[in-house]
Amino acid sequence: MLEKMSEMIKDQLSHDGEITLETKFEEDLGADSLDIFELITTLEDEYDIEIDAEELSDVKTVGQMVDYLKTKGIE
Numbered sequence: 001m002l003e004k005m006s007e008m009i010k011d012q013l014s015h016d017g018e019i020t021l022e023t024k025f026e027e028d029l030g031a032d033s034l035d036i037f038e039l040i041t042t043l044e045d046e047y048d049i050e051i052d053a054e055e056l057s058d059v060k061t062v063g064q065m066v067d068y069l070k071t072k073g074i075e
Contacts, residue, residue, distance in 0.1 A: 001066055001075060008046065009062070012039050021063030047074050 006019040013029050025031040031039070040051050043065075049072050059065050
Protein backbone atom coordinates (compact mmCIF):
# COMPACT_ATOMS: atom_id res chain seq x y z
CA MET A 1 0.00 0.00 0.00
CA LEU A 2 2.88 2.40 0.73
CA GLU A 3 4.08 2.25 -2.87
CA LYS A 4 0.65 3.10 -4.28
CA MET A 5 0.13 5.82 -1.67
CA SER A 6 3.55 7.27 -2.51
CA GLU A 7 2.64 7.53 -6.19
CA MET A 8 -0.63 9.29 -5.37
CA ILE A 9 1.14 11.72 -3.05
CA LYS A 10 3.89 12.43 -5.59
CA ASP A 11 1.29 13.13 -8.29
CA GLN A 12 -0.95 15.18 -6.03
CA LEU A 13 1.77 17.27 -4.39
CA SER A 14 4.34 17.30 -7.21
CA HIS A 15 6.88 15.76 -4.84
CA ASP A 16 9.84 13.89 -6.28
CA GLY A 17 11.62 12.79 -3.12
CA GLU A 18 11.37 9.57 -1.15
CA ILE A 19 8.18 8.97 0.81
CA THR A 20 8.27 6.68 3.85
CA LEU A 21 5.80 5.78 6.58
CA GLU A 22 7.43 8.49 8.72
CA THR A 23 7.00 11.25 6.09
CA LYS A 24 4.96 14.12 7.52
CA PHE A 25 2.38 15.70 5.22
CA GLU A 26 2.83 19.29 6.34
CA GLU A 27 6.46 19.44 7.47
CA ASP A 28 8.10 17.13 4.91
CA LEU A 29 5.77 17.49 1.92
CA GLY A 30 4.60 21.08 2.42
CA ALA A 31 0.96 20.05 2.18
CA ASP A 32 -1.67 22.51 3.34
CA SER A 33 -5.29 21.73 4.26
CA LEU A 34 -6.44 22.00 0.63
CA ASP A 35 -3.73 19.57 -0.51
CA ILE A 36 -4.79 17.10 2.16
CA PHE A 37 -8.47 17.48 1.21
CA GLU A 38 -7.58 16.77 -2.43
CA LEU A 39 -5.54 13.74 -1.38
CA ILE A 40 -8.50 12.44 0.64
CA THR A 41 -10.72 12.84 -2.44
CA THR A 42 -8.17 10.93 -4.53
CA LEU A 43 -8.05 8.13 -1.93
CA GLU A 44 -11.84 7.93 -1.85
CA ASP A 45 -11.96 7.58 -5.63
CA GLU A 46 -9.09 5.09 -5.77
CA TYR A 47 -10.41 2.79 -3.04
CA ASP A 48 -14.15 3.44 -3.49
CA ILE A 49 -14.63 4.42 0.15
CA GLU A 50 -15.89 7.43 2.06
CA ILE A 51 -13.49 9.15 4.41
CA ASP A 52 -14.67 11.47 7.15
CA ALA A 53 -12.14 14.31 7.12
CA GLU A 54 -12.68 14.82 10.86
CA GLU A 55 -11.40 11.29 11.48
CA LEU A 56 -8.14 12.34 9.85
CA SER A 57 -7.62 15.50 11.89
CA ASP A 58 -4.85 13.79 13.90
CA VAL A 59 -3.23 12.09 10.90
CA LYS A 60 0.15 13.75 10.39
CA THR A 61 2.24 11.06 8.64
CA VAL A 62 1.91 8.75 5.68
CA GLY A 63 2.10 5.80 8.09
CA GLN A 64 -0.87 7.10 10.06
CA MET A 65 -2.82 7.44 6.80
CA VAL A 66 -1.92 3.86 5.84
CA ASP A 67 -3.05 2.66 9.28
CA TYR A 68 -6.33 4.56 8.89
CA LEU A 69 -6.98 2.98 5.49
CA LYS A 70 -6.33 -0.45 6.98
CA THR A 71 -9.14 0.22 9.48
CA LYS A 72 -11.37 0.74 6.43
CA GLY A 73 -10.41 -2.68 5.07
CA ILE A 74 -7.87 -1.46 2.51
CA GLU A 75 -4.70 -3.51 2.23
